[in-house]
Amino acid sequence: MNRPFDITYIWKAVPEILSGLGVTLQFLIGTIVIGGLLGFLATWARISGPKWLRAIVHGYIWIIRCTPSIVMMFLVFYGLPEVLLGAFDIDINSWNRLNFVVIALSLLFSAPCSEIMRSAYLAVAKVQREAALSIGLTEAQAFRRIVLPQALVSALPNLGNSFILLMKEGALAYTIGIVDIMGKGQLIIARNFGGYSIETYIALAAIYWLLTLAIEKAFKLAEDKLSAGKQPLRAA
Amino acid sequence: MTIDLPYVQEILILVLKGIPTTLRLTFIPLLIALPFAFLIAVARQRNVKVLARISQIYVSFIRGTPLIVQILVMYSLFPSLLNVLVKNWGLEYDVFGINPIYYAYIVFTLNTIAILSEVFRSALETVDKRQLEAALSIGLLPVQAYSRIVIPQALVAATPNLCNSTVNLLKSTSLAFLMSVQDITAIAKTEAAFGYNYLESYLVIFIVYIVLCSLVQVFFQLLEQRLSLYKRGRNITVKSENDKQPEYFEDVRKERYHAGIEEYS
Amino acid sequence: MLALKNIHKKFGELEVLKGVDIEVEKGDIVVILGPSGSGKTTLLRCINFLERADEGSLHFDEIQTEFSKASKKEINAVRKKSAFVFQNYGLFDNKTVLDNVTEGLIVGRKMPKKEAIETAIRALEKVGLSDRLAYYPSQLSGGQQQRVGIARALAVNPDVILFDEPTSALDPELVGEVLQVIRKLAEEGTTMVVVTHEMTFAKEVANRVIFMDQGVIVEEGTPEDIFGNPKEARTRGFLQRILARV
Amino acid sequence: MLALKNIHKKFGELEVLKGVDIEVEKGDIVVILGPSGSGKTTLLRCINFLERADEGSLHFDEIQTEFSKASKKEINAVRKKSAFVFQNYGLFDNKTVLDNVTEGLIVGRKMPKKEAIETAIRALEKVGLSDRLAYYPSQLSGGQQQRVGIARALAVNPDVILFDEPTSALDPELVGEVLQVIRKLAEEGTTMVVVTHEMTFAKEVANRVIFMDQGVIVEEGTPEDIFGNPKEARTRGFLQRILARV
């Protein structure tokens, strides 16, 4: 094939790409924390909130799931400062742009996250909660100590999907000029006028895969720990 | 900043033409992926030796590499390779004439398989082992036990996540524009470039996605309600007439009634 | 100490409890008998607010409330003072035998860990299970699970224990042992409401027997009265058919 | 017709079955007695391949195999010829009472739908549940669930039914009825292996009684032998303590 390929360039690209790792980790962790919290609150509201709240939260999840990420990014980047300035006289125009990325991603992440949690919660047998209440645990304790660990077992694979997808959302940050590892790769390729793009992309893919393997490993550990005592769905 | 409404209307009409492409890009990969994803999930769940290992690597690799890289491989490298092979075999096939939408199908299918296999795996976790055992014990084959008992129960926990995945897929099909496939985003962006009407274009994209994603969500919501009926329990009515009973049940009920056998509720 | 008045409970249109009154004194062992589906489990669940009764009032020590209006605080108070042994065991699937029992002590009653473990082991010894501490419920036989359920309720040392067929999965040897345990608890002043199908059990430990059918209390009295001289035709029928068999 | 030789089963380090031999003739009602945790459930599960025994051989009509080597085909054949009544009911949560029973007929045995429903209703009538056809398991009382489990096994009309404590959640009245049903099945030639804690049941319907303890068969014989004249000290002890109570 008439295709130049310089294997050494893969290695050469790695250090510069890795310089974007900090940004990737920042928005990843920020979003998991904030978006996860939002998602959790939404789940809680949908399961045990009053009717009006359930309706609102349902609508919220609905709309967020319909919103393309680029639209959300621009809504937050351009809309939020206007709203805050207009309504509360708070000026966030000078904020670090990474904050906007985290907010946009958190909103986007909260909806699927909440659905993951909701389905996992409903999958835990009712009697588990009842048994916990019957020995004097409060609702909160019953949830945290008995229901949640069991729900997590079935939530984890889906959360894993979401975390990994989220990690790759660097393209979104790039649209407002935040350069993560994906962005670094693109800058390199642009600077080379498209040259060595395959080599650069291979380096990128390798780095992402390694990160994914790390996330998967963590999830596997958590899953194994939480599914203690659970019989796998397997006939002899 | 003002929104140019007539222009919005104009693109909206143009963009509508992209809807079939977007839907095709979503549902063809989804439907192809469903069975494969399920098989992988079962293989991993049951820890089938080699298969489970291979599946795990597959899932990890596909999830772990950026979509744009996969598109590059599929859209640029793969046809080149195919071309060389076809030439070596002395065939007269124009590899480069293949509509790039097929490459898009492949990329999205591979990704959807990986994502859904985890959705199914987690859903299978929610089914009690005893349900499978009971099914086997009355003489169902494992395939039947899965399709009739395990899967319907697993689907209850899977539907919200299937909905997430479908909606995500629907939205990510816009990446097919990298392969020159003209979906709704592609059309809107092309139109926007000339007059730099990005605001209006994104507004249109938003509107169209709201409609499409809403349809998807309605579908899955109804599905979930139907599938989880057994958890909430059927509404108990003393007289069975209002009950939504299986139609065959209704037949037998009538027959027995007419045969003078006692009525049962 | 525990008085329930006029409990009504419907599932959809099916009325499962049709106005049940029960009064239980401290130290009582009340046995509830009745055919399958007569509402015994539902009644116990209502007492513990695991099911919300549609109508009726509850008086439990200083707590006095309507079922339909009970506040969260009242519900928690009732649950803190009582324990429930489930017909289907209802063990925590993700906890070992020991953790199943200590959970209510450490988390529910804030007992120090060490003391909780000691208490739990004592309770498990009573039901003959102190050799299975590290097992998960899925690794236990039916009878073992049921005994863990009993130990879990005993351990929290509640004022009232609600037993729902606590010996259904036990062999007669163990039934005898559990019976001993229950008798001893009663002597120590624990009040118990026991749903059971074991007539011997009822005869031997109850100081009051309630016979339920189709959501109402048909008859109640001392074991001697009920077994020796039942007044209602339905009770007589039920007992006759049983005694004919034994 | 059914012969098991030298069944061994370990869970991790714990040996639960330590070489059990059982032979059952057509039409037999074999009752297995034994204390909680002695391995009764595990034995039944091994017969039906719900648990894979580590060692031992199975002979079931024309099927002759080693447990550790049995092929899928053999396993399916065994399951087709037998039915299992679970200690924990094991109903299909996502199916109504009627569908629980017809499932094995329509899907497992390819019976026409209409015929299957007739058969199912007959089976449910036998256990007194034909008024709950459209209920889901979560809407049934414990005893009702157990009876559906029994009806489900009866309906498929298997050569052998394996009962694991089929009457634990039933009131004595129903126990009597179920007993009748089992007796009638035996007359029609169905073979049954029944694990139970009901001594009356064992005395009245069994034609052979097996007493198990700690993974081995301690003693076996006719009910008269076992109850009237037990040879082993362990059996005597078990029975004495029971009889002392009753």
Added chain:
Amino acid sequence: ETTSEATSSSAAETLEVTTVTVAHTQSSAPMNYVDENGESTGYEVSVLKAIDELLPQYEFEYVPTSDEDLLIGIESGKYDVGTKGAWYTEERAQKFIFPENYIGASSIGVLIRSEDAEEITDLESFAAAGKSLVPISPNNAQYNVIEDFNAEHPDTPIELTAADVFEIADAYTWLLEGRYDGYFAVKTAYEVNVLAEGAPYSQYKDDFSYFVYEALPTWPLFNKEQQQLADAYDEAFLQLEEDGTIDDLMIEFLGENTFQYVKE
């Protein structure tokens, strides 16, 4: 309007200095890009930097970003001015201020296989030979050029496929293997990828040839409120053209003065 108030407090003592937010695309080398150290650079950015030097009343701050954000940002006033190698259309002129002077010109032409070089010497012959063109992003000037060309030559249009920006040099391979016949590329890209010493495609140097079609003038875009800034730009630009700075920067980034190819 967002021209910053931040500096206005210190303004009393000296000349009032206004901070200007300049957005530029981050991945359109050689016009605008970000170098290894994260610094904004490229031909257009460098011109603006030189202009900043000449305007003591302004201080430019550079924000690298994407095409879409740049456009929305300038329109909304988040950015005062932006540069992305934009060409002129009437529609755009309604949304933005185009100054009098264009800032640069990107010379574009078609890369073809050497074997076709005799037959094809310009777009007309390319079109006449029925050759196919690598897809172009509608964001690029090239897209518009071909559209215009097709409008002028309704009988022999060139098939135009739109695709999203896909910054890979694979287009060169596509040409070699015959997937497409022409790649409508910036001249600098051709030079860097094929002609330069040690370029990725230098081994295929002889298989390619290139003809320049024209140079499209590119403009910086100003927010509608920034007429004053645009005027200042114009004045400074003429000055730079006069003193040769523009020429120097052109040579530095584009290899030659591309204004010569601009068709008026």
